[in-house]
Amino acid sequence: RIAMEVTEGAVTMEVPEQSGEGIEDAVFFNTEQELNRDLTVAALRAYRDREPRAETYLDATCASGIRGVRAAADGWDATLVDRDPAAVELAETNLARNDANGDVLHDDANAVLWDPEDAYDVVDLDPFGTPAPFLDATFANARDMVCVTATDTAPLCGAHFDSGVRKYGTVPRNTEYHAEMGVRVLLSAMARSAARFDVGVTPLLTHATRHYVRTYVDLTHSASAANAAVDELGHVYHCPECLWREHESGLHAARPDVCPNCDGRNLLTAGPIWLGATHDDAFLDAVRGHLDDDMGTRERAADLLDTLGDELDRPTHYDQHKLYGRWSEPAVAMDGFLAALRDAGHAASRTHYGGTTFETDASVAEIRDVAP
Ligand code: SAM
Known part of the structure; x- marks a missing residue:
């Protein structure tokens, strides 16, 4: 396929032409994720300030390699993985053309993630659709921070209810705060997955933008931290008739029989979902400080961080x-x-x-x- 050049941040990448015949078979590239990737680079910088010993970054599902190459060009010891040989070849080309140091592995992401000999400080998941099949392997060995993009917004927000239940092991409900439901369902699944390995998650930055959810969580390796994360889970009761809602911490759900506001009897229960904070204000400030002029979405990213910083910490909007x-x-x-x-x-x-x-x-x- 004919390739085109894309410059993003400090790197210039070769990516497949983005339209026309055969696009479905080409290595994936989406210009719309530039904001997500600009924020990734700034978040990695902010994280390194906080945890200076963090050095290794795994782009576990790399496609063209754009995320891993940008991290490598920014000084991370980057490893890029894809199971598609065409993606591996393209990622290698892109690392070389940017003089960036890194390795590209042709493997299944789960095989790399489960290997304790190959533990990474930061793990980044950006598969097609749901990240659920990669979460356990990720939390089994990741050391410091896990970054996840999920593009399966319909299961996450409960619009595809059965799929959401299957993927995330919780009850998502389709409400008018659907993107926030998606955020909290994803964080719930991540907290429960990490807890299996006695790891606690603390969200540093989370945003729902267009058709994806993106989150960055800090890891603490102790059973008590895992318990503390599980304590952030709970339920939301929602009346689809008058939009009354209430939330309750804990894994036990005790929904009222009738809506206390309108006496409606169709109350929904969502959960266990993450009821806690979805970002850390100091981290947002640090990320904002690391946006730079090379970034094409600098202003949008700064606006997003400002809005997130002003957002009240409530579980539904x-x-x-x-x-x-x-x-x-x-x-x-x-x-x-x-x-x-x-x-x-x-x-x-x-x-x-x-x-x-x-x-x-x-x-x-x-x-x-x-x-x-
Ligand atoms: N992060 C890239 C970016 O920012 O442009 C996009 C990644 S693309 C959405 C998903 C990639 O994950 C595809 O290239 C696909 O081949 C790869 N992938 C999906 N499942 C995988 C698995 N089990 N192991 C390794 N790679 C996988």
């Missing part, structure tokens, strides 16, 4: 348009809306999930009372 739709009233401008909530004594913030989404500690009835 509301969509103002959906609420006003329920109430058969026209929506209002977000700033005035949030100001009304705050004036009434509630905490309220925008979220990165969408332009009309917000987090608040107000109940749906309290929102209704103060909404302009």
Whole structure:
């Protein structure tokens, strides 16, 4: 296939032409993931400041190699893996053309990840669709940080319910905060997988952008840290009729029979999902400080980090348009809306999930009372 050149960050890569016949068989490359990759490079820098002994980076499902090559060009001792021989060849070409040091292995990611002789400080998973089949092998041996991209948003958010249950071993529910449901289902599966190996996860940075979820978790190797992560799991009860919801920590679910707000009887239970924080504010600041002018998405990435930093730490968000739709009233401008909530004594913030989404500690009835 005809190759084209793409410059991203400090590297120039050869990737397959992105349209036309045969594209399905070509080595994968998606220009839309540039934001994800720019943030990866900045997050790796921020992580190295925090954990200076971290040196080795495994791009476990590398395709063209763009992530691993960018990490290698940034000083990481990078290993790139793919089971597709065409991807391996392309990744080797790309490492060489950027004078970046690294190894490319033609292997199954799980075989590499399960090998304790080959443990890596940072492991990055970006397979097609769900990362679930790689999580146990990843947490068995990864030392410091695990980064995961999941593109199977329909199973994650409960729109493909059975698939979500199978892949993530939890109950996802399709609500109007679907991207956040996806984030919390993924983190739940990661926390439970890590706990099998007495490893605790602490989310450093997580974002749901377009059709994927991306998260970076710090690892602590102790049974007590694993217990602490499991303690962050719990359930959300949700009324699809009036959008009332409540969350409860713990692995036992005790959903009310009727919705306390509208007496509806169709309450849903989601969980166990991750109810805890999905990022660390100091880490967000550090990542922001490591964005640079080579990065094509620098401004978007900085905006995203700012929004994440302002986001209230609550497990579910509301969509103002959906609420006003329920109430058969026209929506209002977000700033005035949030100001009304705050004036009434509630905490309220925008979220990165969408332009009309917000987090608040107000109940749906309290929102209704103060909404302009
Ligand atoms: N990280 C790349 C990027 O940023 O452009 C994209 C990776 S692409 C979505 C997924 C890659 O994972 C494909 O090249 C595929 O061959 C590879 N892959 C899928 N399952 C694998 C496995 N079990 N072992 C190794 N590679 C695998």
